[in-house]
Amino acid sequence: MNPPKALVLGCTGQDGSLVSQSLLEQGYEVTGTSRSNNRKIESHEKLGISKKIKVVSTQLLKAYELEKLINLENPNEIYNFAGQSSVGLSFKYPRETRESIVTITKNLLNTCKVLKFEGRLFFAGSSEIFGNTSKPASVDSEKNPMSPYAEAKMESLFLVKKFREEYNLKCATGIFFNHESNLRSKRFVTQKIVSTAKKIANGCNEKLKLGNINIVRDWGSARDYILAAQKMIRSKKLKDYTICTGKSVNLEYFLNNVFEQLHMKWEDHVIIDKTLFRPNDIDQSFGDCSEIYKDLGWKATKNIDSIVNELLED
DSSP: OOOOEEEEESTTSHHHHHHHHHHHHTTOEEEEEESSOOOOOHHHHHHTOTTTSEEEEOOTTSHHHHHHHHHHHOOSEEEEOOSOOOHHHHHHSHHHHHIIIIIHHHHHHHHHHHTTOOSEEEEEEEGGGGOSOSSOBOTTSOOOOOSHHHHHHHHHHHHHHHHHHHHOOOEEEEEEOOEEOTTSOTTSHHHHHHHHHHHHHTTOOOOEEESOTTOEEOOEEHHHHHHHHHHHHTSSSOOOEEESOSOOEEHHHHHHHHHHHTTOOGGGTEEEOGGGOOTTOOSEEOBOOHHHHHHHOOOOOOOHHHHHHHHHHO
8 A cells, every 4th residue: 555645835944844754754755845956954954854755846836837746746635834934024025925825825726626636735824814812813713914924824814715615625724823843943033032042051142132022922832733734634524723822921931931941031131122123013912722622632732831941952
């Protein structure tokens, strides 16, 4: 019997790398896509999967290339983690951000519709679509996107729902709230805090510059969340879910936790820089994970304290 196959679009980032590792551990043959021809992928090296995953350079904005790839690989599952993932950069590059999210979503959905694809498709959504949340957000909560990135993710969510309901495509979106791992890019504030705090602990005199540390987020573990993604698309009834912990803390709590574990006081090493405050930043964002727990039995296993431990151990 042939092993199951998976195609991971955007396999080089945090989530794409982790889902690839998880699938390989389950005996899947995994093909991943990358915009680059570079075969030395740092996240894959770190996870020890470089020689186990097949990585192809594909222009996902070209539908014919996607169709060719799906025909060639004939996967059982497709995971879409492709796209520009920085909220901040989306203000600088709104057109490119929208193309990398919405156009790729359209291409993938249309291609699978034309090919009468019988496998399962997972799309990575974002809690940014909700904007500020005064109560835990679920899939049906009011949408209030506050960035080009959030607008693109909202449009993608609606497209996936349309293709599932109108064309019976086996697809669903997991709306991820903030999630961390040691593979997170240094441009994200949590990794910026951890990496700089480590350098300071090792004798560097660098000051850590941060913006608003009062923002509140629902932080979870990326490794938890990619397991939720797999549970979602393997379930009998496909639907969209919010993937979160249901708990939230402010950035100052995260900051304090990191420095305390390194036996320092953050106040001695951090400069709050008003120029780093975002005018459109979300003050508070947290989610409701009761639906995915009720339907699929999934819940987050790691809280913010254990996530900080994991990040510092790297």
